[in-house]
Amino acid sequence: MHFKYEYNLEGHLVSKFLYGNNDDSLKWLEFYKYFSNGELWKIIRFDPSKINPENKIDSNLPQSNNMPWGETFSYNTSGSIKEHKEFYKGVILESTIYETDSSGALIIKSENFDPSIMRKSTYSYSNNGQLYEKINSRRGFSIGSENYEYDIYQRPIQINYFNLDGNKEKTSTYIYNDEQNRETNIITDPSKKLIRRIEIRKNSKNKKIIEATFDSKSRLIQKKTIGYDTMGRLSRIHDYDMLKPGENGNPILINIITYEYD
DSSP states (O other): OEEEEEEEETOOEEEEEEEESTTTEEEEEEEEOOOSSSOOOEEEEOOOOOGGGGGOOOOOSSGGGSSSSSEEHHHHHHHTTTEEEEEEETEEEEEEEEEEETTTTEEEEEEEEEEEEEEEEEEEOOTSSOEEEEEEEEEEEEEEEEEEEOOTTSSSEEEEEOTEEEEEEEEEEEEEEEEEEEEEEEETTTOOEEEEEEEEEEOTTTTTEEEEEEEOOOOOOEEEEEEOTTEEEEEEEEEEEEEEOGGGGEEEEEEEOOOOOO
16 A cells, blocks of 8 residues: 655645555545644545545536635625535535524534545644644544643643543553653553553654554563654654564564655
């Protein structure tokens, strides 16, 4: 499998594609939308093989297939919004119809979600620009969320994960050792029982070079080594299974990811 990426003129990632062994076997598409200040707003992923043909965009919109995403609005005679549609790569994935209640307030009458939608993530930020909440949903229903806490250096120190019912599933606590360029991520369940621990080693440029994962019994179960090219760009990730030694007792390489740039 391989990924392809597209960026806008500001250098922000706007689309990501997952293919099988060749470019004719597209598995899913993922699109990224940003606020006007450049902060990530939402990510939506869909399976093109499950698109409802009725949701393909009207041909009278220019170059709709070449637009990563777009929106259309229609209004009633009083000037209030009547319908809002969001389309991605020529497909209307979400549409909302509005009406006004007895007090004149705008309310949602109905929503439509294309069956191809796999997941949508929506991001919210504090007044100082820190990410404080991420909500994951599928076709209008929440499937989980995360909230974030930071230290005085603006680094995340805790992430709380909640399920679709709003109950906490786990917590990630981050500990930093600046002298040794190390970072520890301790993952616990709601009772504070250890699930796993991740140790990260960084280079002098504060880039991750080793990621080691330990289970609840402190056994090393997985290790990743990360490499960069001469320009400091991510070039490869090697993933090893540490529980199943191979020949000569060396860990088994189970996954290789390489990166290419234009």
